[in-house]
Amino acid sequence: MGHRAHPYRSVLYIPGSKPRALEKAKTMAVDAIIFDLEDAVAAEEKPNARKLLAETLARGGYGPRAQLVRINGFDTEWGNDDLDAIAAIGPQAILVPKVNKATDIEKLADRLDAYSETANTTIWAMMETPMGILNAMHIAEAPRMAGFIMGTNDLAKELGSRTRGAMLTSLQTCLLAARAHGIVCVDGVYNAFRDEEGLRAECEEGRDYGFDGKTVIHPAQVAIANEVFAPSDDEIDLARRQIAAYEEAVAEGQAVAVVDGKIVENLHVDTARATLAKARAIAELEAAEAA
Ligand SMILES: CC(C)(COP(=O)(O)OP(=O)(O)OC[C@H]1O[C@@H](n2cnc3c(N)ncnc32)[C@H](O)[C@@H]1OP(=O)(O)O)[C@@H](O)C(=O)NCCC(=O)NCCSC(=O)C[C@H](O)C(=O)O
Numbered sequence: 001m002g003h004r005a006h007p008y009r010s011v012l013y014i015p016g017s018k019p020r021a022l023e024k025a026k027t028m029a030v031d032a033i034i035f036d037l038e039d040a041v042a043a044e045e046k047p048n049a050r051k052l053l054a055e056t057l058a059r060g061g062y063g064p065r066a067q068l069v070r071i072n073g074f075d076t077e078w079g080n081d082d083l084d085a086i087a088a089i090g091p092q093a094i095l096v097p098k099v100n101k102a103t104d105i106e107k108l109a110d111r112l113d114a115y116s117e118t119a120n121t122t123i124w125a126m127m128e129t130p131m132g133i134l135n136a137m138h139i140a141e142a143p144r145m146a147g148f149i150m151g152t153n154d155l156a157k158e159l160g161s162r163t164r165g166a167m168l169t170s171l172q173t174c175l176l177a178a179r180a181h182g183i184v185c186v187d188g189v190y191n192a193f194r195d196e197e198g199l200r201a202e203c204e205e206g207r208d209y210g211f212d213g214k215t216v217i218h219p220a221q222v223a224i225a226n227e228v229f230a231p232s233d234d235e236i237d238l239a240r241r242q243i244a245a246y247e248e249a250v251a252e253g254q255a256v257a258v259v260d261g262k263i264v265e266n267l268h269v270d271t272a273r274a275t276l277a278k279a280r281a282i283a284e285l286e287a288a289e290a291a
């Protein structure tokens with residue numbers, strides 16, 4: 001499954017230092033996992049976490065779940081060692097924190113070209129600095145780029161913003177850049193991980209903005225993200241009726257059909273087909289996870 005075809009409704013951060021959480025994730029119904037060596041791991045734990053994670057990923061067992069490894073930045077003392085250890089096991093994707101400009105990605109892509117194990121490794125960018133947001137368009141088109149993860153905690157810190165509304169321009173700038181270049185774009189985390197109502201509201205908002213899914217930090221958040229970012233039964237039913245009505249209209253020489261009192265043109269049919277394709281991809285992923 002290509003990176004745009006794979007569902008990213010729930011993208012779970014797991015601290016690379018926690019063996020129990022790493023093991024638990026092998027049976028969780030998550031679409032993707034971020035194995036974290038950056039902020040979820042304390043400075044004194046970083047070398048052990050790097051080793052544990054490299055060994056864990058080399059053993060495998062995560063099935064069809066997409067796997068991203070968030071390394072430390074190259075401006076820290078850990079970034080280069082992280083890359084060496086993780087590149088050696090041929091990861092699916094490397095997630096770079098605090099990306100500021102396209103050259104950050106270009107340099108990493110050049111380095112990945114030099115490892116024999118990383119021919120198919122994609123790069124994802126944490127979008128969480130003002131400079132990164134302003135350069136989103138160029139970052140999205142850098143080599144190997146497959147997706148953006150919004151880092152709303154760092155962004156709030158950098159902007160001095162106190163509400164999600166104050167970050168809207170940043171969120172939408174990244175969405176625009178991601179859509180312009182056909183890469184994935186996943187919303188930031190909801191920190192109050194025991195507040196289900198608040199999480200659901202923020203997931204619904206992110207879905208309506210156009211995000212592919214939500215990053216989550218605790219297993220209890222996964223089911224809500226999966227539910228909100230999946231096409232609902234009503235949406236699937238509407239998509240089927242739109243396609244059928246449009247095909248009938250076309251057969252009669254018309255360019256427009258009407259369903260539930262609303263017009264359906266070719267572009268609405270594209271959206272309807274995308275809805276059905278997404279529902280199919282989710283069903284396939286869930287079947288593969290259960291197998
Ligand atoms: C938030 C937590 C610290 C809570 O931990 P804890 O109190 O231990 O939770 P529970 O006791 O409720 O855990 C129940 C069981 O679930 C497992 N568990 C917990 N979290 C995870 C997880 N993320 N992945 C897999 N499994 C998990 C526990 O092991 C328990 O299992 P068991 O013992 O078998 O019952 C904790 O959830 C946590 O550390 N979460 C991750 C935090 C994190 O990754 N933070 C960094 C990412 S956020 C960020 O950096 C965003 C971005 O950069 C930005 O700027 O916004």
Ligand SMILES: [Mg+2]
Binds near residue numbers: 128
């Ligand atoms: Mg961050």
